Structure formats: C-alpha cells, structure tokens
Amino acid sequence: MAEPLLSFERVPMSWTDERVELLKKMWSEGQSASQIAKELGGVTRNAVIGKVHRLGLSNRSGGTSQAAAKPEAKAKPEPKAKAAPAETKPAPKPEPRTEPARPAAAESRPATPARKPIVPAGQPLPPQPSANEISPEALAKVHEVEKKARKLTLMELTERTCKWPVGDPATEDFWFCGLPAQPGKPYCEAHVGVAFQPMSARRDRRR
DNA sequence: CCCTGATTCGC
DNA sequence: GCGAATCAGG
Numbered sequence: 001m002a003e004p005l006l007s008f009e010r011v012p013m014s015w016t017d018e019r020v021e022l023l024k025k026m027w028s029e030g031q032s033a034s035q036i037a038k039e040l041g042g043v044t045r046n047a048v049i050g051k052v053h054r055l056g057l058s059n060r061s062g063g064t065s066q067a068a069a070k071p072e073a074k075a076k077p078e079p080k081a082k083a084a085p086a087e088t089k090p091a092p093k094p095e096p097r098t099e100p101a102r103p104a105a106a107e108s109r110p111a112t113p114a115r116k117p118i119v120p121a122g123q124p125l126p127p128q129p130s131a132n133e134i135s136p137e138a139l140a141k142v143h144e145v146e147k148k149a150r151k152l153t154l155m156e157l158t159e160r161t162c163k164w165p166v167g168d169p170a171t172e173d174f175w176f177c178g179l180p181a182q183p184g185k186p187y188c189e190a191h192v193g194v195a196f197q198p199m200s201a202r203r204d205r206r207r
Numbered sequence: 208c209c210c211t212g213a214t215t216c217g218c
Numbered sequence: 219g220c221g222a223a224t225c226a227g228g
Binding site for chain 3: 046
Binding site for chain 2: 033034045050053156160
C-alpha cells in the first residue's frame with residue numbers, strides 16, 4: 001500500500017469517458033458551460049465549450065426536446081491578423097424553424113423525482129411564504145421586493161442572483177426573484193431575512 | 208457589471 | 219485534442 005491515494009492535485013484531468021458523458025448530459029439538459037465546468041471541476045467554461053464544439057454538439061439538440069435553440073451569440077470573429085482564405089458565406093441558411101416550443105420550466109434536475117415541480121439548484125430550499133412565524137416586517141419586505149423582482153427563469157439564475165422561487169412551479173406564474181443575492185447567500189437581502197430565521201426568532205411561537 | 212456561447216489558434 | 223484568449227451578444 002505504498003501509494004495511499006492520489007491527492008487531488010493539478011492533474012491534467014483529461015476528458016475521460018465519464019466526464020464526457022456528464023458533459024453531454026448536462027449540456028443536453030441546458031446547463032450552462034460554466035455550470036458544467038464547475039461541476040466537472042478542473043476545467044474552465046472555455047474548456048467545456050471547446051469540448052462541446054469538438055464533440056459536435058454545439059446545438060443543444062440531442063435528447064429530450066429539440067426546443068433549445070436560443071438566438072444567442074452569432075459569433076463572427078475574424079478581425080484577427082491572420083491570412084485567412086476568403087471564406088464568405090454565399091450559402092443561404094434554410095433553417096426549418098418550427099414554432100418555439102414551450103421551454104418546459106419544470107425539467108432539468110436529474111436528481112429529481114421528475115414529476116411536477118422543480119426547484120433551483122443546491123442550497124437549502126426556502127420555505128414557501130405561507131403561515132410561517134416570520135417577522136411581519138420581513139414578510140412585508142418580501143412582498144415589496146417581489147414587485148421589483150427580475151422574475152428570472154431557472155436558466156437565468158446564477159450564483160449572484162436571488163434564487164427565491166415565487167409562485168406555483170406548475171403554472172406560468174412562476175419565477176425566481178433574481179435580485180442581487182447577498183454575497184455567499186443564495187438569496188437577496190429580503191429573502192435571506194425570511195429564509196434564514198434566527199433561532200431566537202422562532203422560539204415557541206405556539207398558536 | 209454580470210452573464211452567455213462561438214471561434215481562433217498556439218500548444 | 220485541448221483550452222486560454224478573444225470576440226460577440228444579452
């Protein structure tokens with residue numbers, strides 16, 4: 001037992017079969033390159049994107065719905081000093097674009113029973129604002145904030161956006177707060193207030 | 208500013 | 219093949 005365990009050091013970390021699989025899976029699920037990169041670890045989002053393109057799955061059409069064509073980024077970098085052979089684009093682009101399918105908001109987590117609702121990623125799930133023992137002021141603030149909410153979709157959430165869900169995931173009237181999240185917290189200031197109740201505030205608020 | 212993906216090109 | 223640098227857009 002000479003070699004104990006390979007310490008997780010700066011090892012190249014190549015694209016093993018498993019890693020590629022995970023990459024494909026996440027990419028197909030619509031995960032962003034940065035998220036995939038973080039999940040994989042040891043690679044940057046650039047690496048992920050590079051690999052994605054090399055694999056030939058630049059488009060997220062390979063699995064569930066084909067509804068994943070987002071008109072984002074056209075890319076046309078050629079201002080680089082390079083003797084590139086005139087490569088114009090005389091060929092048209094017949095894109096059999098069907099109607100924009102509904103981006104099923106309730107679908108993305110593999111670790112989910114996949115049934116109806118779906119909740120954001122990681123982090124402690126917040127208790128839905130119901131009959132809770134929360135400071136009336138905090139609740140009021142939440143309500144106030146919800147008006148200013150950016151109403152982001154699941155895909156638009158980042159680590160710096162408030163991930164507080166509002167509404168019923170089963171309906172169209174569902175979105176995430178999206179306001180600037182507190183550093184190190186998954187929610188904005190207002191929602192942190194109701195998400196993380198101090199022990200002292202809970203007490204035995206028996207009815 | 209934050210984020211996203213796309214592409215190029217040296218390694 | 220790989221991915222940092224860069225580009226381009228939201």
